Amino acid sequence: MNDALEQLLQACETMRTGRPLGIPPGRKVADPALRAGQPLLDSPPAPAVLPAWEPLPPVPQCETSTEHEHMPAARLPDRWRLDAGHAEPYSETGLPDELAAVDLYKNYRKGPVDVPVLHGLSLAVHHNEFLAIEGQSGSGKSTLLHLLGTLDLPDQGEIYFQGERIDHLSAARRDRLRNRRFGMIFQFYHLLPELTTLENVLAPLMIRHGIGAYLARRRQCRQAAAELLDLVGLGHRLKHLPRELSGGEMQRAAIARSLIAQPDLLLADEPTGNLDQDTGREIIQILRTLNERRGLTIVMVTHDQALAGRADRVVRLEGGRIA
Amino acid sequence: MYKLLLCLRYLRTRWIALASIVSVMLGVATMIVVNSVMAGFTSQMQDRIRGILSDLILESRSMEGMPDADAHMERIQQAVGDSIEGMTPAVVVPAVLSFQYGSSWITRQVQLIGIDEQTQGNVSDFCRYLQHPENRRQMSFVLREDGYDEEDHQAEKETPPRTQMKEAGWPRRRMVAGQQAFERQMFRKRDPQAGAPPTGDPQAGAPAGAKSARGPEDPFAQYNRQSDQACQFDPAKEQYPGAVLGIAMASYRTPQGEDRFLALPGDDVKLTFPTAGMPPKGVSDSFTVVDFYESKMSEFDASYVFVPIRRLQELRGMIDPATGIGSVNSIEIKLKPGADAVAVRDKLREVFSPELYCVSTWRDKQGALLMAVQTETAILNVLLFLIIAVAGFGILAIFYMIVVEKTRDIGILKSLGASGRGVLGIFLAYGLSLGLVGSGAGMALGLLLVHYINPIADGLGWLTGHPLFNPEVYYFFRIPTIVIPQTVAWIVAGALAIAVLASVLPARRAAGLHPVEALRYE
Numbered sequence: 001m002n003d004a005l006e007q008l009l010q011a012c013e014t015m016r017t018g019r020p021l022g023i024p025p026g027r028k029v030a031d032p033a034l035r036a037g038q039p040l041l042d043s044p045p046a047p048a049v050l051p052a053w054e055p056l057p058p059v060p061q062c063e064t065s066t067e068h069e070h071m072p073a074a075r076l077p078d079r080w081r082l083d084a085g086h087a088e089p090y091s092e093t094g095l096p097d098e099l100a101a102v103d104l105y106k107n108y109r110k111g112p113v114d115v116p117v118l119h120g121l122s123l124a125v126h127h128n129e130f131l132a133i134e135g136q137s138g139s140g141k142s143t144l145l146h147l148l149g150t151l152d153l154p155d156q157g158e159i160y161f162q163g164e165r166i167d168h169l170s171a172a173r174r175d176r177l178r179n180r181r182f183g184m185i186f187q188f189y190h191l192l193p194e195l196t197t198l199e200n201v202l203a204p205l206m207i208r209h210g211i212g213a214y215l216a217r218r219r220q221c222r223q224a225a226a227e228l229l230d231l232v233g234l235g236h237r238l239k240h241l242p243r244e245l246s247g248g249e250m251q252r253a254a255i256a257r258s259l260i261a262q263p264d265l266l267l268a269d270e271p272t273g274n275l276d277q278d279t280g281r282e283i284i285q286i287l288r289t290l291n292e293r294r295g296l297t298i299v300m301v302t303h304d305q306a307l308a309g310r311a312d313r314v315v316r317l318e319g320g321r322i323a
Numbered sequence: 324m325y326k327l328l329l330c331l332r333y334l335r336t337r338w339i340a341l342a343s344i345v346s347v348m349l350g351v352a353t354m355i356v357v358n359s360v361m362a363g364f365t366s367q368m369q370d371r372i373r374g375i376l377s378d379l380i381l382e383s384r385s386m387e388g389m390p391d392a393d394a395h396m397e398r399i400q401q402a403v404g405d406s407i408e409g410m411t412p413a414v415v416v417p418a419v420l421s422f423q424y425g426s427s428w429i430t431r432q433v434q435l436i437g438i439d440e441q442t443q444g445n446v447s448d449f450c451r452y453l454q455h456p457e458n459r460r461q462m463s464f465v466l467r468e469d470g471y472d473e474e475d476h477q478a479e480k481e482t483p484p485r486t487q488m489k490e491a492g493w494p495r496r497r498m499v500a501g502q503q504a505f506e507r508q509m510f511r512k513r514d515p516q517a518g519a520p521p522t523g524d525p526q527a528g529a530p531a532g533a534k535s536a537r538g539p540e541d542p543f544a545q546y547n548r549q550s551d552q553a554c555q556f557d558p559a560k561e562q563y564p565g566a567v568l569g570i571a572m573a574s575y576r577t578p579q580g581e582d583r584f585l586a587l588p589g590d591d592v593k594l595t596f597p598t599a600g601m602p603p604k605g606v607s608d609s610f611t612v613v614d615f616y617e618s619k620m621s622e623f624d625a626s627y628v629f630v631p632i633r634r635l636q637e638l639r640g641m642i643d644p645a646t647g648i649g650s651v652n653s654i655e656i657k658l659k660p661g662a663d664a665v666a667v668r669d670k671l672r673e674v675f676s677p678e679l680y681c682v683s684t685w686r687d688k689q690g691a692l693l694m695a696v697q698t699e700t701a702i703l704n705v706l707l708f709l710i711i712a713v714a715g716f717g718i719l720a721i722f723y724m725i726v727v728e729k730t731r732d733i734g735i736l737k738s739l740g741a742s743g744r745g746v747l748g749i750f751l752a753y754g755l756s757l758g759l760v761g762s763g764a765g766m767a768l769g770l771l772l773v774h775y776i777n778p779i780a781d782g783l784g785w786l787t788g789h790p791l792f793n794p795e796v797y798y799f800f801r802i803p804t805i806v807i808p809q810t811v812a813w814i815v816a817g818a819l820a821i822a823v824l825a826s827v828l829p830a831r832r833a834a835g836l837h838p839v840e841a842l843r844y845e
Contacts (some may be wrong), residue, residue, distance in 0.1 A: 146838075151839050178740040184738050193732070195328070204739050206325035209324060256806035
């Protein structure tokens with residue numbers, strides 16, 4: 001496992017700097033995959049020569065990608081910054097956070113009665129932050145994560161991603177968002193049982209591209225997926241079906257899948273809930289590394305306080321709102 | 324891309340779904356077989372009927388017929404001469420055929436047709452169905468010496484030889500005559516005072532004894548035997564007017580497919596038919612079988628007897644004693660290739676008054692039969708298509724189960740950004756590919772069955788002990804089949820459409836699943 005971590009660290013360094021460790025800055029990288037010349041993924045717009053992983057901007061600044069340039073901060077609702085009860089200290093910079101939930105309400109209908117799950121919840125997640133949301137079973141952690149990931153819609157309230165409101169988007173745009181900007185991992189891994197590990201990792205890209213477009217860049221996609229699986233230590237498991245993997249391996253494959261689309265945000269729903277302690281720690285370590293080296297914003301829900309302690313910040317969910 | 328991948332993967336891993344399309348496969352295979360066999364039957368039958376009947380036939384409504392065939396043919400020539408290739412007059416009357424087999428007389432109800440041996444071959448394929456090679460070239464009512472076919476010359480596969488045909492012709496006639504002469508002598512020695520004949524045979528006066536040992540005897544025979552025999556008809560050297568019998572009349576087929584004959588060319592038969600006068604009286608006369616007519620249409624083979632038209636006209640009193648011109652009651656017409664039979668028929672109907680004449684095409688004559696086969700095919704198709712539709716509901720049910728089973732996967736796909744339409748596409752494509760597999764396999768199976776239908780029918784017959792396809796009924800040794808590619812394409816397309824339609828409902832359900840609920844599904 002240490003080897004794998006070492007590899008991961010090295011790979012992250014590669015991602016960050018655009019060249020593998022040990023290669024002096026002046027030398028050109030002679031990896032054909034890196035010189036392929038074709039942008040691997042549609043979004044965000046990439047330079048002509050793109051490494052398998054695009055190095056992130058070093059400073060956690062507000063993203064100014066074309067998608068939300070038209071959405072100036074001035075148009076954000078006032079209460080998002082002014083309401084002291086909800087606003088987090090980090091938003092004092094005046095910049096929009098990576099992800100923000102404002103006054104969310106969500107009920108589930110069980111027969112004739114409405115069961116309230118979220119009750120005026122507000123939350124802000126900063127760019128490059130590893131946030132853990134802790135709470136009892138049934139406190140609404142997963143519901144919150146589904147709302148943040150646009151899998152479900154709040155009854156009331158607003159959700160902003162990189163300054164843009166996302167909870168009232170059309171279904172097609174939400175699908176696109178999930179496919180290109182969000183990565184998700186789940187307690188039960190949720191790999192597709194009919195597909196091999198490699199194909200599972202490729203699934204988001206296959207969903208993104210049509211048959212022709214996918215086949216045109218098939219080699220690059222497969223190489224990117226194989227590299228990612230290598231990063232999480234599953235390089236030798238490419239052709240295996242999920243049922244042939246252990247729980248930890250499945251979760252690592254799920255992480256690779258969530259990263260293939262180069263997301264801005266990773267949503268993790270009790271990623272260690274189904275794993276033993278050691279394996280759970282490994283998974284958290286991977287997430288930790290990704291957060292630190294890749295600059296990935298992570299929102300993780302868990303009921304395990306010890307694991308939550310590894311995050312940058314822990315918030316507690318109680319009574320349908322942040323305690 | 325994921326749609327294709329998942330659809331193929333599901334196809335490979337969900338065997339139960341493949342089980343559901345077995346019914347589609349069987350339905351498609353059965354439809355192909357039924358349609359091919361029916362098309363084969365129809366085409367065979369049309370060919371046969373086409374060959375037996377002339378293109379057009381002009382019939383007089385009265386049994387006395389129309390006087391002077393030549394004048395009528397002249398009028399036809401004037402009316403529609405440019406589309407006519409040949410014509411021949413014919414006299415058609417109902418009759419009774421009797422012949423002796425062993426000691427008993429066999430009687431059959433027949434359609435007696437007087438034909439002109441010279442021109443009959445011009446209007447239909449009549450000659451093609453005869454058993455003597457010479458007769459097939461140019462038909463003649465004179466008994467051939469020998470050389471009748473021992474093999475069925477029309478058979479499409481090897482058939483048991485007709486060994487009895489070896490002796491057909493003059494050898495047969497001489498042998499029978501010798502036998503009868505011998506028996507007659509024995510009979511006279513034993514019982515010189517022989518009384519009335521045991522069988523009623525009013526016509527047997529002149530050729531008495533030639534036919535049967537027990538035929539009517541001349542009570543004075545013993546006194547003037549010498550002179551009597553000198554002026555008598557000698558069956559060993561002479562023949563009566565020739566007759567061509569439908570082959571089924573004087574033969575039967577064993578379950579092994581071998582033909583046994585009750586009479587052979589060279590034997591004498593008696594025909595009884597009505598005269599042309601009013602009221603019609605029955606007349607009988609002897610004829611010698613000169614050949615068999617085998618059209619392979621059992622209906623015709625069991626009822627047609629052909630005799631020389633002149634002899635029939637004489638016997639029926641159809642010849643005007645003053646002019647010597649005979650009447651006929653039908654004129655068969657062959658049209659030039661490409662001529663429109665219906666148009667010519669309609670023109671002739673204008674020329675010949677419908678109160679006295681009936682003009683019909685060969686299709687009109689056998690329309691009911693062809694129509695029946697067509698109706699039968701249509702009904703079978705509807706029924707079989709309903710079977711495929713039933714299979715469609717099987718697909719629906721199994722698809723629904725698969726969607727339920729795959730609920731979580733659908734949730735996963737949606738969480739990865741797949742759209743509802745994409746998920747719908749997976750299951751529609753799955754339905755389509757199942758349909759493709761099912762109808763493809765069905766098509767292959769159906770074509771295979773059609774190709775090997777005869778060995779299969781034989782095998783099944785051997786297994787069950789009952790021949791599936793009885794050659795006695797159809798006079799075909801093989802089941803005729805024709806594969807029409809268009810029909811096959813329609814069947815396959817129909818099965819595909821049903822498979823896709825059956826997957827629409829489950830696919831819509833899959834597309835409408837809420838991602839969160841789908842992810843929670845256990």
